[in-house]
Amino acid sequence: MRQFLKVTLVAAFLLTGANLFAQTVKLGHIDSNELLSIMPEKEQAQKQIQAKAEEYDKQIQEMKAEYQKLAQAYIAARETLTEEVRAIKEKEIQDLQNRMQTFDGFAQQELQKTQNELLRPIFDKASKAIKDVGAENGFTYILDISTGVILFHADNSTDVMPLVKAKLGLQ
Structure with a gap:
């Protein structure tokens, strides 16, 4: 009986402590994607990123056009070319293909770097x-x-979006 009383007292103490802790926790939630989408700086950064992407795309398209022109000329004249000239033309085509791949990788890295540089201050x-x-x-x-990633969202959680928007001077 004494043991039962001790266990009951410990359980009551633990439950009371848990209730006191739960009452001191104040939860809030925010949709950071929504917040970022209404920040004017993000729109400006996206425009800069898009402009750079279009610039790289234009260069890639020019390289592709050059490749197509070179390949078509080679195919049209292949039968009339000597072995040595044919090998030189094939190497030119292969070199251009390698340059295109290298440039594409470079462009992707530069776009990622630009995106990080422009968006990091906005996220911060x-x-x-x-x-x-x-x-x-x-x-x-x-x-x-x-x-x-939220496992539980209580009804009494406060949406802090209006407070953060006010802090940033957004509507």
């Missing part, structure tokens, strides 16, 4: 605003609902 600004809102309003946690 949004993150700082979310952290500031959390600290100023006493939130214990602010969850990002755009990631899909």
